[in-house]
Amino acid sequence: MLVLPGASPLDLGVTMQVFSPRDGHPSYDLTPCSLAPGPVPGRDGLGFVVEAGLEAIAEADTVIVPGFRLPQRPPAPAALDALRDAAFRGARMVSICGGAFALAAAGILDGRRATTHWRLAPILARDYPKVHVDGSVLFVDEGQVLTSAGVAAGIDLCLHIIRRDHGVQASNAVARVIVAAPYRSGGQSQYVPRSIPEPLGDVFAATREWALRNLDETLTVSALARHARVSERTFGRRFVEDTGYTPMQWILRARVDLARELLESSDLGVDQVAARVGLGTGANLRLHFQRVLSTTPTEYRRAFRWREPRAS
Template sequence: MLTKIVCLVLPGTAPFEFGVICEVFGIDRSAMGGPAFDFHVATADPGPVMSSLGFTMDIRNDLSIADDADLVAVPAHLIGTETVDERYLDVVRAAADRGAWVLSVCSGAFVLAQAGILDGRRATTHWMHTDRLARRFPKIDVDPDVLFVQDGKIVTGAGTAAGIDAALHIVRVEHGAAAANVVARRMVVPPQRDGGQSQYILSPVPERRADSFAEVTDWMLEHLDEDLTVDQLARKALMSSRTFARRFRADLGTTPAAWLNRQRILRAQQLLEQTDDGLEHVARAAGFGTAAVMRHHFLKVLQTTPTAYRRTFSCRDDEAMAG
């Protein structure tokens, strides 16, 4: 279980990306039914550390506090041709070697790359830096388009706000959808954006179009248990099927089918956590039709089965013990 998290503060750390890690993992949300982590920040030389915006942060812990961390996180920092202090790289290597989670946000991926833990793996960073990452570290399979990538227990997030998605993804994997939803609700952000979504919208989105898609997606969520087709959704949006599919992808960064599939997985996760309904009933309610189809999607997206997911994250056992 994910318990101890250490965020590394390098010289030139970017405040927003640093704040994302602190916000997701550094606040005790147990009173709201969410997780509480043993959270720390650390630097190689304790004391004032200059941020990327020119102000200092007083960091009191040295890197030894990360020796037993379940997750080591590296936020964005100013990048150049110089190499990162070897002491930070040793912490990242040690975490990967012992099977801990390692998370980077934005240009933090360059630290993981210099540590060598991304060699032979798929990874991402901010789209402005992906070409540079690929040129400098040719052994990495750099994906320039996605919000985040999980390869084993190494998660690389794209620019800025995509770090929220990457961090929530780890919370969801370790503590379940309900816990991640509590964190997201407190942060007032969407509880789930699939890592495969595009980093950026390809064209400007008129305000009215966003409103129309909000109505359609709300309707889709209310009818997840039905067989929803693009033609049906297009009629709901008063568009042709081709226009609907193109604009949906431009607005939301994914296809209608992929968006629906992700929402159905989320619905199934919630039902598995919060009810004792049978797998066939959960599959129908979530829109998968059968338990076999649901199992296929769980294995593909979550790398686990519905039964194993329920065993790990069910709230029913806790309620029974409390009673």
């Protein structure tokens, strides 16, 4: 984790919390580093002391750049060189909030889709026109390069990384420890300006919870709207604003998500999993797995079957 001068305490804290070693959870070795070992001034009245310099980046499999004060000013050339070298050799490059400006200054985001805090997104797009900036989403996963929006969206991205590395059950376990939502998709809106919103937020949250408890049932927009006690048109419009997905897109992803957890944690067959999550048949489950995850249920289970560590 590259701690730049003016680093955001919350961005650093989020990263440390999510990736801290815990018994029975995925193990990461996180090394904070900076331009040189020693004290680093932070933002919001807090400072930091790191024990590693830029040489740590040369050995990292993943490099995370949290937000920092005045991100429009590029970091020191030595830091940019270290980031470029890491990206060139294939390290996974991650930014939280304004950390995207460091990746952009290093040329790592050129030609890629990326995000940052919605207030900074227009500036990032203006200063780095080669970057395809999407300031409306929580995070963007471009494979080797991942970027997140501001503050709390860093939690979502860090959990997404665990999810990608170790599967949904592992990321959910960490989410429970840090008392965070287990999954918010990258496509969810980070900020939706409204005029006078209808007072539907709590009702919609209750309806989503209800849907998650009944994924094995037939769920339609009509049924969801009826549960929320609004018209189908109002429900569909507000649902997209709140989640970034249409109701049925959200339901489908929730079903795929539950299927992932069952594939990791149970011995149910593919057809049984499909029935349990409301997708009907194994063929249907395979179709949606391929569309959403670009893999098959069998391949996913083989890669991410989570087993409790044996007692020593």
